[in-house]
Amino acid sequence: QFGGLASFLAGAYTDPKWLVTFAGHHVEDLHAALAAHGIIYETRQQWEFPPPELGATAGRINSQVVAVLGSIVLFGIAEIVLLAGTAFAVGTRRQVQQLGLLRAVGGDETEVRRVVLAQGLLLGAVGAVLGVVLGVATVFFSRPVLEQVSDTAFGRLDGRPAQILAVALVGVVAGLLAAVVPARTSARMSVLDMLRSRFQVDAGVVRVPAWAWGALIVGPIVVVLSAYGWHHALGGGGAAGGSASIGDLARVFTSSSSDGRWTVAISLGAAIALAGILRSCPALLTRLGRLAHRFPLSLRLATRDAARHRHRTAPAAAAVATVVAGAVLVLFVASSTDIRGRETYQPTTPVGTGWLTTGPRMSMDQALALVRKQIGIRTVGTYTNLTAPSNSQFSRLGARFVGCPPQADCLDESVAIGTPALVDIVAGRHVPGAAQVLASGGAVVLSSGLAHAGHVQIDRAYGRHHLHYASTSLAALDVAHVPAYAETPHVVVSAQTAAAQGWRTLGNSAILVPAHLPNDAEFQRVQASLGQEAALGFEHGYQGRLGLVLLALIGAAAIATLAGTSIAVALAMAESRADMATLAAVGASPSRRRVHAMAQAFTVGGLGSVLGLGLGSLVGIALLQGSTSYPFTVPFRWLALLIVSAPVLSVLVAGAVTRGRVDLTRRIA
Numbered sequence: 001q002f003g004g005l006a007s008f009l010a011g012a013y014t015d016p017k018w019l020v021t022f023a024g025h026h027v028e029d030l031h032a033a034l035a036a037h038g039i040i041y042e043t044r045q046q047w048e049f050p051p052p053e054l055g056a057t058a059g060r061i062n063s064q065v066v067a068v069l070g071s072i073v074l075f076g077i078a079e080i081v082l083l084a085g086t087a088f089a090v091g092t093r094r095q096v097q098q099l100g101l102l103r104a105v106g107g108d109e110t111e112v113r114r115v116v117l118a119q120g121l122l123l124g125a126v127g128a129v130l131g132v133v134l135g136v137a138t139v140f141f142s143r144p145v146l147e148q149v150s151d152t153a154f155g156r157l158d159g160r161p162a163q164i165l166a167v168a169l170v171g172v173v174a175g176l177l178a179a180v181v182p183a184r185t186s187a188r189m190s191v192l193d194m195l196r197s198r199f200q201v202d203a204g205v206v207r208v209p210a211w212a213w214g215a216l217i218v219g220p221i222v223v224v225l226s227a228y229g230w231h232h233a234l235g236g237g238g239a240a241g242g243s244a245s246i247g248d249l250a251r252v253f254t255s256s257s258s259d260g261r262w263t264v265a266i267s268l269g270a271a272i273a274l275a276g277i278l279r280s281c282p283a284l285l286t287r288l289g290r291l292a293h294r295f296p297l298s299l300r301l302a303t304r305d306a307a308r309h310r311h312r313t314a315p316a317a318a319a320v321a322t323v324v325a326g327a328v329l330v331l332f333v334a335s336s337t338d339i340r341g342r343e344t345y346q347p348t349t350p351v352g353t354g355w356l357t358t359g360p361r362m363s364m365d366q367a368l369a370l371v372r373k374q375i376g377i378r379t380v381g382t383y384t385n386l387t388a389p390s391n392s393q394f395s396r397l398g399a400r401f402v403g404c405p406p407q408a409d410c411l412d413e414s415v416a417i418g419t420p421a422l423v424d425i426v427a428g429r430h431v432p433g434a435a436q437v438l439a440s441g442g443a444v445v446l447s448s449g450l451a452h453a454g455h456v457q458i459d460r461a462y463g464r465h466h467l468h469y470a471s472t473s474l475a476a477l478d479v480a481h482v483p484a485y486a487e488t489p490h491v492v493v494s495a496q497t498a499a500a501q502g503w504r505t506l507g508n509s510a511i512l513v514p515a516h517l518p519n520d521a522e523f524q525r526v527q528a529s530l531g532q533e534a535a536l537g538f539e540h541g542y543q544g545r546l547g548l549v550l551l552a553l554i555g556a557a558a559i560a561t562l563a564g565t566s567i568a569v570a571l572a573m574a575e576s577r578a579d580m581a582t583l584a585a586v587g588a589s590p591s592r593r594r595v596h597a598m599a600q601a602f603t604v605g606g607l608g609s610v611l612g613l614g615l616g617s618l619v620g621i622a623l624l625q626g627s628t629s630y631p632f633t634v635p636f637r638w639l640a641l642l643i644v645s646a647p648v649l650s651v652l653v654a655g656a657v658t659r660g661r662v663d664l665t666r667r668i669a
Contacts, residue, residue, distance in 0.1 A: 074271055075326035077174060078278070082319035083567055084120075084178030089311045092116060092182040093197075099186055100194025109187040116183035117176065124175015128168040135167075185311070206286045206310070212279035219273025223266050223622045230262030230626030262626060270619045277321060277611055281314040284607065298592070302599030305579070313604055316567065320608025320646070321615065327642055328616025329623075335635035336624050338544045343631070345542040348487040349511055350428055354538040355487045356510045362533040364508045371536065374526045376515030381422025383489055383509055386415045388460045389502040395462040397503060399445075399491045400471070402452040411459055412450060416489035417498050417505065425511050426488045427479050434477060438494040442475035447490035451478035456491060458501075472501060487511075487537075514538070566601075566653055594658045601654035605647035613643055 092099075099112050136159065139146075147154055186194075289307025292300045306313040349355050358367045364382060371377060388395040398411025420435040423444050434444050443458075445451040456476035474493070488511060498505070517538055518526065527536055580593045617639075624632045 074267070074274070075322040075329075077170065078274060079319045079322040079326075080171075080174045081177045082278070082315040082322065083563065084123075084175055085181055086312050086315040086319070086567060088116070088120060088179050088182040089185070089315070091119075092186050093311075096186065096189070096194050096197055100189075100191055103191045103194060112187045113183040116186055117179050120175045120177075120179025120183075121172065122175075124172040124178075127175060128171030131171055132164055132168050206283045208280050208283045212276045215272045215276030216280065217276075219269050219271075219276055220618055222269030222272060223618055224269075226262050226265035226269060227622035227626035230266075231628060233262065263623070266619065266622050266626065269622075270615070273615055273618065274322065274325070277615060278315075278318045281318045281321075281607075281611075282310040285310050285314055285317070288603075288607070298595045298599040299602065301596060302603050306600065306603050317604050317608040317611070320605055321611035324609050324612025324642065324646060325616035325619070326612075328613055328639060329620045331635050331638045331642065332617070332620030332624060332633075335633050335638065336630045339633055340630045341544060342542050346484060346486055347539050347541065348537060349485050349539045350425065350483075350488075351539050351541045352513065352517060353425060354512050354514055354536060356512060357535045358508050359533040362530070364510060367530060367534045368510065368512070370529045371512065371514075371526055374529065375518045375522055377512050378515055379421060379425060379513040381419050381425045381511050383416040383418040383422050383492065383511070384495075385489070385506040385509070386417060386493075386498055386503045387413075387506055388462065389504055395460065397458065397460050399450045400457045400459050401449050403449075409461065411461060412447065412490050414447075414488075414490040415458060415503075416492060416509075417495050418444075418489060418492035422489075422511055423479070423492055425513060426485065427482050431477070431479055434479075437475065437477040438492070438497075440475070441494070441497050441500070442477065443497070444492045445476045445478045445490070446482045446488065446492065447484060448480075448482075450491060451476040454478075458491070562649060562653060566650065566657075594655055597654045597658040598651045601650040602647055605650040609643050609646045613639065 099115065102111060102115065103109075140157070143154060285307045289304050292303040292307075295303060354371075356364075356367055356371065358364050368377065368380060386397055388397040396411060396413060397415060398413035399415055401410050401412065404410040418438075420431070420438065423431050423434040423446065426446050431444070437444055443456050445456050450456055454476060455473050458472045458474060460470040460472075462470075474497070487509075517540060523536075523538065530536060580588075580596065583592055584590075617634075621632075621634070624630060
């Protein structure tokens with residue numbers, strides 16, 4: 001049983017699809033019976049519950065996508081571990097007396113390590129549970145906003161327990177790893193130092209281990225060589241596949257999966273370089289502290305404090321570096337994808353126009369009257385698609401491309417009955433002689449490669465296994481410099497010519513120039529007035545959209561950068577209460593503490609942003625240079641905005657949440 005939707009589709013497109021309901025047939029028997037006639041169908045059961053053999057071949061993830069997401073996930077996990085490690089380092093210092101009492105009553109170094117690691121495991125488990133709950137709630141409540149931003153309708157929520165448990169396990173492991181270094185540091189302290197809360201401070205130059213220097217050298221070399229090998233493995237140019245837009249990260253790298261070894265090598269090189277950067281942060285802070293005498297007072301105090309308390313500032317700066325590196329990589333990918341989308345974008349109709357298709361229950365005149373009443377129409381050109389006269393599904397009609405072999409199947413099936421007004425709209429200018437050519441039985445060609453020596457060859461291809469052709473040559477007016485549009489005919493003939501050849505008509509369509517391009521509300525009103533029997537669309541040109549993956553990554557980068565600097569500043573302020581009380585006692589103004597907090601945020605955020613810019617640019621440039629399918633670009637403006645906004649935002653937040661006055665830690669009666 002075929003409904004109105006099936007009739008509409010059959011009349012609107014030359015390659016129709018139907019929604020069919022049937023009874024009295026088994027799925028297997030009906031499938032075999034229809035396949036014998038060349039008809040393939042898909043059932044709702046296959047969509048909702050795909051068979052194992054279909055699931056084994058479908059959904060294959062491209063290795064380049066895995067490399068991009070893998071690098072960003074690596075940065076994210078490192079950022080979580082570093083921030084949690086910073087908090088544990090400060091927390092362990094604040095409870096070092098309790099740990100010293102444990103040692104004093106007979107506990108050994110192993111017991112101290114176990115206590116700190118147990119805290120990390122417990123906090124990691126609590127954080128993982130809260131993260132899963134908040135994540136599910138965020139998806140549930142923000143679903144309407146996400147659908148509107150991404151212009152995508154979601155399906156039902158489908159959370160797989162194994163995947164959710166895996167994500168939670170990552171949080172637990174991150175909490176455990178964050179407690180490893182504080183546990184080892186606390187266990188190495190003497191009992192007397194622990195009871196007195198006395199920490200050894202090394203104000204000298206911190207040496208970078210040899211392996212860290214090696215990682216800083218080997219990591220970039222691996223990244224560069226991998227990009228070079230990937231580029232030349234593609235022959236210096238990749239095949240651009242598929243349509244690209246800023247809304248889908250999975251379309252960024254579309255080369256074959258055999259090149260996965262190069263992308264894995266790039267991710268490995270990035271991990272090695274990241275390890276070197278993390279280990280060299282304490283040495284960088286020490287050298288920065290030696291230059292503090294050139295800075296203003298607040299920045300001088302903050303820089304020297306950061307160098308003196310490297311146990312908290314070094315991991316915080318490294319955490320900011322990792323998240324900024326991920327954000328930089330996202331910017332490279334998004335910028336390249338946007339350029340690729342603009343270059344490969346194929347408009348449906350000329351920009352500023354619209355297309356209208358009607359079904360059998362509504363005439364074109366009725367539909368145009370409704371559109372004209374709602375938004376107004378300046379010019380309209382109608383057309384009717386043509387197909388071969390035979391009722392067989394194996395018979396097609398199309399214009400043959402110039403240079404096509406005689407028996408090759410290379411037909412442009414976009415042939416239609418049209419008017420001179422349609423020709424002018426598609427061409428974007430008045431085409432002299434179009435009316436005369438159509439009236440004389442000729443054709444107007446609106447696509448390159450179809451006309452030759454003033455004629456166009458229109459073939460009827462028929463036959464199921466061996467194609468046969470019946471050709472018709474028409475005098476052609478070749479209109480040059482017409483872009484390829486998806487919803488406009490490429491060859492236009494008159495109704496008299498189509499009737500003389502016996503070609504069949506399919507549906508009624510129109511290209512219209514509205515009085516103004518409607519906004520979303522106006523478009524919805526027009527479409528509602530047309531109902532189910534007409535389809536309407538307008539061409540606004542390329543509209544770059546941020547996909548859900550990119551939106552999530554950019555949002556996570558902004559939140560993590562702010563969280564990293566905020567946590568570092570909060571921990572610094574907690575540890576520097578005595579210093580701030582001393583400054584207040586010697587006459588420092590109440591706002592000095594706030595300015596000091598802002599300088600702390602600038603030190604941590606600035607150093608982390610610079611390091612992250614270098615690492616993220618290295619990986620982003622390597623991925624774009626290796627995968628030649630997409631253009632190489634450096635988003636200078638976005639990178640500058642990121643590097644400037646990250647420290648500035650952290651400084652403003654630190655100044656806003658820090659109190660100016662501080663209570664004295666000790667009083668003498």
